[in-house]
Amino acid sequence: MSLLIKKHPQDDFFIADIFDQTAFKDDMASMEHPFFTLSIKPDLRTLTYENDSKKVMVHPSKEGLPSIFDKDFLIFCGSLLMENYNEGRKQDPDYLPPQTIRVTAHDFFKATNRADNGRSYSLFAKSLLRLRGCTIETTIKTKGQEEFRGFGFIESYGVVKSCKVKNRMVALEVKLSDWYYRSILGLEMLSINRDYFSLRKPLERRLYEIARKHCGSQKSWPIGLEKLFNKTGSSGNLRRFRHNLKNVIEDNHVPDYQYSLDSNDNVIVRRTKSIEADNPPRDEHTSHDMIFNFKRKISKQTLINSEKRHNDSFTDWSMDEIILQFIGYAEKTRKVKDVDAAFIGFLKKKIKTFKKDSYSN
Numbered sequence: 001m002s003l004l005i006k007k008h009p010q011d012d013f014f015i016a017d018i019f020d021q022t023a024f025k026d027d028m029a030s031m032e033h034p035f036f037t038l039s040i041k042p043d044l045r046t047l048t049y050e051n052d053s054k055k056v057m058v059h060p061s062k063e064g065l066p067s068i069f070d071k072d073f074l075i076f077c078g079s080l081l082m083e084n085y086n087e088g089r090k091q092d093p094d095y096l097p098p099q100t101i102r103v104t105a106h107d108f109f110k111a112t113n114r115a116d117n118g119r120s121y122s123l124f125a126k127s128l129l130r131l132r133g134c135t136i137e138t139t140i141k142t143k144g145q146e147e148f149r150g151f152g153f154i155e156s157y158g159v160v161k162s163c164k165v166k167n168r169m170v171a172l173e174v175k176l177s178d179w180y181y182r183s184i185l186g187l188e189m190l191s192i193n194r195d196y197f198s199l200r201k202p203l204e205r206r207l208y209e210i211a212r213k214h215c216g217s218q219k220s221w222p223i224g225l226e227k228l229f230n231k232t233g234s235s236g237n238l239r240r241f242r243h244n245l246k247n248v249i250e251d252n253h254v255p256d257y258q259y260s261l262d263s264n265d266n267v268i269v270r271r272t273k274s275i276e277a278d279n280p281p282r283d284e285h286t287s288h289d290m291i292f293n294f295k296r297k298i299s300k301q302t303l304i305n306s307e308k309r310h311n312d313s314f315t316d317w318s319m320d321e322i323i324l325q326f327i328g329y330a331e332k333t334r335k336v337k338d339v340d341a342a343f344i345g346f347l348k349k350k351i352k353t354f355k356k357d358s359y360s361n
Contacts, residue, residue: 025079025189031213034233037065038202061133068202070127072112081184100175113197121168143186147179193255206232211257215269225265302340
């Protein structure tokens with residue numbers, strides 16, 4: 001087990017001692033839509049984004065909008081909770097991870113490739129203020145539920161242990177917002193490359209998120225320049241964005257993907273590296289046998305219908321990967337009576353999870 005969970009009397013938070021082997025997870029809602037500013041200076045504008053029925057408004061605190069670098073702390077907390085959730089479900093299918101957790105600044109700095117010095121603590125304190133102080137209004141649902149009130153990414157935080165000599169927060173207790181917490185319960189998280197935290201340019205980070213969410217394990221994914229501009233949440237104008245994108249393309253630092261731009265402002269994202277499944281098979285031969293036996297178990301018509309539904313949709317998982325996930329789900333819950341109906345329902349949820357944003361059409 002890569003995450004050491006320590007029980008406390010309150011039994012509502014845990015301390016992350018080791019992060020070396022924990023997979024980083026990013027929530028799909030903020031990967032797909034812009035919730036964070038790309039500015040490295042205080043951004044006091046109201047970030048607005050609208051795409052069909054999807055709307056986002058992020059109102060800043062006096063410290064400004066939360067930045068793409070502030071998001072590192074959400075990724076850190078979300079990754080720990082996803083690991084905790086996956087481990088807990090192995091013992092109890094009804095297990096729920098805590099919404100309030102206790103973490104150390106040192107672990108956060110180490111996990112996200114940051115220096116452990118006075119400036120890092122100062123920047124971290126401001127990140128917490130921005131994540132807690134912003135007010136988000138959005139129609140975007142997590143775990144199928146819309147939030148009908150303004151909220152921040154963090155509902156609350158408090159210092160548990162501090163260094164009085166250097167005036168630094170050493171450990172803190174954080175409660176995530178209901179909206180973000182539901183993305184974890186809904187398994188609406190994607191694994192990301194650790195090299196993400198080595199990217200210095202905010203635009204590079206945002207472009208990686210978009211590529212990971214929309215291109216995924218596909219060979220390529222197209223999008224128009226103006227649509228990409230809106231999706232990144234970049235300030236400024238399209239001309240400046242085109243210039244910045246060309247610089248990113250020339251530097252070629254985005255992990256696993258490569259961007260290209262033609263003279264007609266058509267952008268193509270190409271996968272340059274094999275992307276591991278979020279639930280990779282442990283043994284290739286065993287997995288092949290499991291898939292083969294499952295396809296023999298369900299009816300021929302169910303197999304035809306499910307493959308058609310899968311081919312007509314947008315999803316980051318192959319049919320075989322979804323079958324393996326369903327087998328794992330069925331083994332854990334032990335509540336599946338009608339395998340055909342249960343699998344179709346499971347497939348629908350997976351497709352809905354990866355519903356393609358109309359910006360990519």
